[in-house]
Amino acid sequence: MSVLQRNFYQRPALDVARDLLGCRLVRVQSGQRLAGIILETEAYQGEDDLGSHASAGKTPRTSVMYGPPGHAYVYFTYGMHWLLNTVTGDNGSPAAVLIRAIHPVEGQELMAENRPYLAHKRGWTDGPAKLTQALSVDGSFNTLDLCSQESQLWVEAEQPIPDEAIQRSGRIGLNSVPEPWRSIPWRFYVDPEALDE
DNA sequence: CGGCCGATTATCT
DNA sequence: GATAATCGGCCGG
Numbered sequence: 001m002s003v004l005q006r007n008f009y010q011r012p013a014l015d016v017a018r019d020l021l022g023c024r025l026v027r028v029q030s031g032q033r034l035a036g037i038i039l040e041t042e043a044y045q046g047e048d049d050l051g052s053h054a055s056a057g058k059t060p061r062t063s064v065m066y067g068p069p070g071h072a073y074v075y076f077t078y079g080m081h082w083l084l085n086t087v088t089g090d091n092g093s094p095a096a097v098l099i100r101a102i103h104p105v106e107g108q109e110l111m112a113e114n115r116p117y118l119a120h121k122r123g124w125t126d127g128p129a130k131l132t133q134a135l136s137v138d139g140s141f142n143t144l145d146l147c148s149q150e151s152q153l154w155v156e157a158e159q160p161i162p163d164e165a166i167q168r169s170g171r172i173g174l175n176s177v178p179e180p181w182r183s184i185p186w187r188f189y190v191d192p193e194a195l196d197e
Numbered sequence: 198c199g200g201c202c203g204a205t206t207a208t209c210t
Numbered sequence: 211g212a213t214a215a216t217c218g219g220c221c222g223g
Contacts, residue, residue: 056208056209056210057209059209060208061208075208076205076206076208078206079204080206139207156203
């Protein structure tokens with residue numbers, strides 16, 4: 001296993017978002033490994049990006065995005081959901097990559113216990129708030145260093161996903177965000193067709 | 198399987 | 211005081 005280090009995150013958010021696909025998101029909960037392959041990400045970069053929380057400027061909530069890369073930005077939304085991001089880019093420039101979906105590969109039983117509702121329909125981790133529930137990640141992980149295994153949360157390198165298997169689209173959920181930010185193709189996901197499982 | 202709707206609260210104006 | 215980088219339940223087909 002090789003844990004992704006600072007230099008991986010210290011790049012433009014678009015590059016990090018692309019390269020996180022296929023990597024293994026690892027969470028250690030009470031000594032057990034929970035892990036999943038990252039299938040979907042979104043990039044948020046700069047104060048100019050009106051889809052980014054940083055477009056409102058530096059506030060207590062967004063200050064993590066302005067800090068050094070490789071840390072977790074975990075924020076609360078819709079009154080009930082935690083979403084996990086990784087801070088990217090140089091120290092001082094606000095940027096982050098939202099992790100939107102993973103494919104579970106380790107600790108699936110514990111993940112199922114972590115989910116309050118039985119998601120009979122689809123997977124437990126095919127949405128940004130579902131995945132934080134499954135991995136038991138909440139606001140207490142905000143600002144933690146993903147490059148340190150003491151954080152109990154990090155990302156490991158895997159086989160890279162070839163370009164042919166990667167799709168892009170506009171970012172999800174930016175309902176009141178003006179163009180071009182609403183539909184700029186900063187969402188990256190692995191084409192299910194091109195996946196072997 | 199797809200669309201609509203209510204839940205629920207930190208954060209910013 | 212309004213809004214939100216969403217989810218799950220309930221409806222109809």
